[in-house]
Amino acid sequence: MIDLEKQGELLSLIGETLKKKVECYIVGGSAMMYHGVKGETKDIDVVFNDNESKEIFEKVLKKLGYKERDIKIMYFKKKNRPLLLERGEERIDLFIKKVITFEITENIKERIEKVYEYGNLIVKIVSPEDIILFKCATERPGDRIDAKKIIENFDINWNVIIEEAVNQTKLESYLFPVYLYDFLEELKEDFKAEIPKEILKEIRKISEDLLVKKLKKK
Amino acid sequence: MNKSILRKLKGLNTIETIQKKLNIKRSTAIKKIHELRKLNYIETSGGGKQPRLYRIHINKIVKIGNPGLYDIINKNSPIKLSRPFEERIIGKKLSIEEVIIRAIKTEDYRVILASLPLFNKVKDFSKLYNLAKKENIRRKLGALYEVARKTVKTKKIDDKHLKLMLKAKDKKKFVVPNAKSKDFMDIENKWKVYIPFNKQDLWRLKE
Numbered sequence: 001m002i003d004l005e006k007q008g009e010l011l012s013l014i015g016e017t018l019k020k021k022v023e024c025y026i027v028g029g030s031a032m033m034y035h036g037v038k039g040e041t042k043d044i045d046v047v048f049n050d051n052e053s054k055e056i057f058e059k060v061l062k063k064l065g066y067k068e069r070d071i072k073i074m075y076f077k078k079k080n081r082p083l084l085l086e087r088g089e090e091r092i093d094l095f096i097k098k099v100i101t102f103e104i105t106e107n108i109k110e111r112i113e114k115v116y117e118y119g120n121l122i123v124k125i126v127s128p129e130d131i132i133l134f135k136c137a138t139e140r141p142g143d144r145i146d147a148k149k150i151i152e153n154f155d156i157n158w159n160v161i162i163e164e165a166v167n168q169t170k171l172e173s174y175l176f177p178v179y180l181y182d183f184l185e186e187l188k189e190d191f192k193a194e195i196p197k198e199i200l201k202e203i204r205k206i207s208e209d210l211l212v213k214k215l216k217k218k
Numbered sequence: 219m220n221k222s223i224l225r226k227l228k229g230l231n232t233i234e235t236i237q238k239k240l241n242i243k244r245s246t247a248i249k250k251i252h253e254l255r256k257l258n259y260i261e262t263s264g265g266g267k268q269p270r271l272y273r274i275h276i277n278k279i280v281k282i283g284n285p286g287l288y289d290i291i292n293k294n295s296p297i298k299l300s301r302p303f304e305e306r307i308i309g310k311k312l313s314i315e316e317v318i319i320r321a322i323k324t325e326d327y328r329v330i331l332a333s334l335p336l337f338n339k340v341k342d343f344s345k346l347y348n349l350a351k352k353e354n355i356r357r358k359l360g361a362l363y364e365v366a367r368k369t370v371k372t373k374k375i376d377d378k379h380l381k382l383m384l385k386a387k388d389k390k391k392f393v394v395p396n397a398k399s400k401d402f403m404d405i406e407n408k409w410k411v412y413i414p415f416n417k418q419d420l421w422r423l424k425e
Contacts, residue, residue, distance in 0.1 A: 008282060012309050036258075036278035114304045116283060124303075153221075153277050155228075 002090050003040040004033045008118070010044075010090070015119030017060045022053045023122040025104060025112075027134040029146055034114055034125045037153045038146070043091040045082070045134070047104055054083070054096050057121075061085050061092060101173040102137035107164060128154040129161050136183040137176075144186065148193045158199040165203065169210060178207040219257055223250075227274040236272070283308040287329070290317045294339055297332035297422055314339045315346040322355050322362065327394045327414055334366040335423060340373055347379045356386035358393050361409035365402055369420040384409070 002010075007030055025048075026034065029041030048054040066085040081100070082093040097104055114125040126134070128150045135143040135150075150156070161180070168176035181203045187193040188200065226239050236247040251272060254260040258281075261273040285293070286305025290312055292298050312320070314336050321333035340346055350359040360383035366372050390411075392398075397414035398406075406413055 004280065004282070008308060015309070034280055036275075036280045112303050114306075115286070116306050116308055117286070118308045119310075155276075 001040040001042060007044060011118040011121055011123060014060050015121035018120035021120050022056055024048050025124045025126055027126050031125050031131050032146060035128060037149055043093055045093045047095045047099060051096055054094050058094060099134055100137040101176055101179060102133055103171045105167055107167060129157055133164055136180050144191060148187055148191045151193045162202060175210060177203055177210060181207045224276045228276055231272045231274060232269060282306055284311045287317055287320045291332050295332045295335045299328060299332050315342060315349055319349045319353060322358055323353060325394055331415060331419060335370045337363055337366045337372040343375045343379050354388045356383040357388045357409045357411050360384060361405050361411045361413060364405045365413055370423050
């Protein structure tokens with residue numbers, strides 16, 4: 001497990017080692033630490049805008065002793081899987097623009113409220129609403145509990161979540177609202193998360209419309 | 219900390235609004251503020267002649283590193299900028315020279331305007347020149363320095379660096395993309411860059 005202090009030390013070291021500026025987005029549990037709602041995390045999820053930035057970052061991590069780990073253990077056969085790098089108990093997942101079924105869009109970038117500069121490494125922290133969406137995309141153990149925690153601790157703007165889910169349908173993930181509905185429904189049922197009924201109803205309607213359209217196309 | 223209390227108090231408060239929202243005495247409200255501050259849920263502004271304001275967050279404030287561009291400009295300029303995001307610099311402190319260069323690089327009208335009074339806080343013009351050289355913005359820097367000098371108190375740059383800046387062969391002419399003004403033609407002609415401000419804009423720096 002890694003806490004904010006250890007993560008900061010690691011990012012500072014990476015930032016000092018980098019020879020030119022690299023920008024990345026922190027999503028998931030480590031983003032929650034910056035928002036003050038999580039003490040420690042199993043892994044650091046880092047998303048890059050392009051392959052070049054990812055490769056520069058990867059090179060530095062390998063120099064620091066991080067080794068590649070088998071991806072299937074965590075992500076099975078999912079699309080847009082990350083590169084997993086591990087050193088002791090610390091794991092860093094590197095994604096390029098897309099996290100499984102979810103893509104970093106301009107709207108997500110505009111919602112960023114926190115930016116940290118670690119030497120040459122510019123770290124942007126995604127908003128709580130977007131963390132929920134990323135959690136929905138990855139669906140790893142612990143993701144649902146984290147999502148519940150975010151819902152408990154922030155005044156979530158559910159319209160942002162709906163708009164972004166719809167936005168994703170125009171990209172690679174046509175059925176994202178369907179996954180989101182499943183994810184939120186489960187959160188409400190199994191974890192008693194406070195998700196407004198009308199929001200679930202709206203996402204369900206969007207999902208059904210998308211599925212009908214898809215079936216008609218076939 | 220009880221989340222329901224934090225929810226009630228979330229946002230900007232005075233001591234009176236805290237009293238009212240929690241239905242407590244003034245002395246109890248002061249104790250509550252003290253408790254919240256200790257636990258990192260509260261940011262305080264004002265004091266002295268201004269009324270003290272308390273911004274209360276539902277979640278703990280994570281304050282790491284040092285202030286970024288917007289915070290440093292806001293501290294040193296009469297024009298206050300609203301931050302598009304919270305920016306923190308880890309492991310070092312931004313110098314005034316770096317802030318001026320970063321402000322110019324934003325190509326943002328308000329950021330550059332608000333940064334002009336920072337010329338009075340420059341400690342090392344040689345450092346400022348070298349940073350501008352690295353970013354290819356020496357002519358812009360020189361022109362903005364002269365604009366600032368016409369409006370606000372600034373430290374005087376030495377002739378050597380002024381001449382070097384004037385000799386620079388930077389390509390970009392617009393300080394702010396596609397923005398020109400007729401009020402500083404002399405400076406524009408001398409430095410061959412377009413100044414986006416007019417004289418009225420700069421009066422705001424004197425307020």
